[in-house]
Amino acid sequence: MIYPFYTEKSSPLHSLDPRVKIIGTIAGIAAIMLYNDPKILIPLFFAFLLVGRLLGGVEIREQIKLLKPLLPIVIITLVVWPIIYEPRLKGLLFGVSFAMRLLTFALITFLLLMTTTQRDLILGFVRLGMPYEFGLTISIALRYIPTLYVLSRNITDAQRSRGWEVEKGNLLVRAKKMTAVLIPLLVASLKTAHELSIALESRALGTGRKRTFLYDIEMTGRDYAATAIILILFGLALYVRYGLGLGHVSIYG
Incomplete structure (x- = not known):
């Protein structure tokens, strides 16, 4: 049995087209990959917590609860990096940055799953090609x-x-x-x-025939506006990283 993860709520994230949320998830993960400085990653993590609370209607304590299974991996990351990297303080810094990356990746993915039904998620991927x-x-x-x-x-x-x-x-x-x-x-x-x-x-998956859908999705003006905002924010993340040179600490330098 695949346990349900979607929670039925009335929120801006729930009402968005799944394609917009998929694009937002990919853009969010890509933006997190740009940085390895905890001074950037920690605020971004709390920013996504607020997005889930204000736009997705998901309580912050519920989001934190979902991240608890990752706690052992986070602890291992924080312990191992100061051991394998000199100086120890900088190793701890990288441990914190990789731990925050992991938690933020998981948080973004959970928000997608909690605000999108499986049917809409599959349709979103299919409509994206x-x-x-x-x-x-x-x-x-x-x-x-x-x-x-x-x-x-x-x-x-x-x-x-x-x-x-x-x-x-x-x-x-x-x-x-x-x-x-x-x-x-x-x-x-x-x-x-x-x-x-x-x-x-039993449902004849992979018969080779063109699939039809009883329920379809359609982009609205609000969805296009949300997509534009996502792309603008991702462009801002690129500018902060490469234009201003912020958010990156050299591992080998």
């Missing part, structure tokens, strides 16, 4: 992230109800105990993938 099979694959891949999150949470709760305690013991003991979650999660993931393949085959 992508083959239907590719659009469906990307949509399922994006939705599989919350699916694994929900599966892992359910398995963890089930194991804890049986007396499983991962908090006790040293690091090696804890890692060994995690197999109680990882193995059922792997089995459940394979089962979900198998059920999904059967569902797609």
